[in-house]
Amino acid sequence: MATVRQGSQPVMVVVDVQVGVVDGAWEAPRVVGNVALAVQRAREQGVPVIWVQHNDNELVRDSNEWQWVPELVPAEGDVRIHKNFNSSFEATGLDAELARLGATHITLAGCATNWCIRATAYGALERGYDLTLVNDAHTTKSMNLGNGNTLEAARVIDDLNIAMTWLEYPGRITGTAKASELDFSKPVNAR
Template identity: 25%
Template sequence: MPKLAEALIVIDMQKALQYSYNFNDLINRINQRIAKYRQSNLPIIFIQHNDSQLVRDSDLWELSKRLDRKPDDLVVEKTHPNAFYKTDFEKILKENHVNTLEICGAQTEYCCNATIVMAHGLGYKLIMEHDMTTTFDNNYMIAEDTISFFENIWSERFLTFQ
């Protein structure tokens, strides 16, 4: 059984990304992790992106309704791929005495990568299960290859896979 970090970070699982690779399966697996964190009374922090293409309060901006989100779960809104950039994310982590993070969500090569690299640089210990991010096919790689490529970069450099 995979161990838990001190907080689960769910990045950008918004309706705008509902057609990304394996989105529905990923939500099911994220909800399984959420259940483990709830059982252990550990915080779950949802990160929600907002910019000129993903406008606050629009339907596509909303977090997926299929996520097991409760009213008292923390939500951090960001305007940059890096969840720490000009947000209160780090303040929330410090207030909750969180030093280890489990990361999951979207998009692998953008918001997940930027947040993982920054968190590592700030000294947080990171864990992740394989295939817990999603993205779209692009002009260079299919989504599965992008996920594998970034997991290879992250492994043992920025985080530990369970």
């Protein structure tokens, strides 16, 4: 079992809301607006915001596709983490930054639901953090499965929202919340 984090220190983690990731994603303008609202609510409540940005062969560092979408701008002093794998925890300094901040509860938003958001959510839970997934502030693209079937983005998003609502880990709280309803002063448990 993971070491469960004691306390109730929240942090907002925004993952990969980058030009090349958001381009063509399901309901991208609405979702990006909700990510911006979640960040605004975190800042209003004095909650630190951590920005995680992906680098790989398709998202080459400093390219246009690698940049944050124009609607989102990290503030002076916000932590920025660069990653090369789906989980924001793998081979990054995220865990160390969370420890420095005394974080115990991660509120998560961003892209892409079926890759980096899912991997980061499970990574957080496996490391003993409580987790709130902002259920209207993550998105992905539909996937052609190559056999005449398509995995629809909306279904992938619904699946992760349901999983994070009902998933149980010993000693940890998981749940979802809408961006407009985020209250970082109390843990979420949607059941």
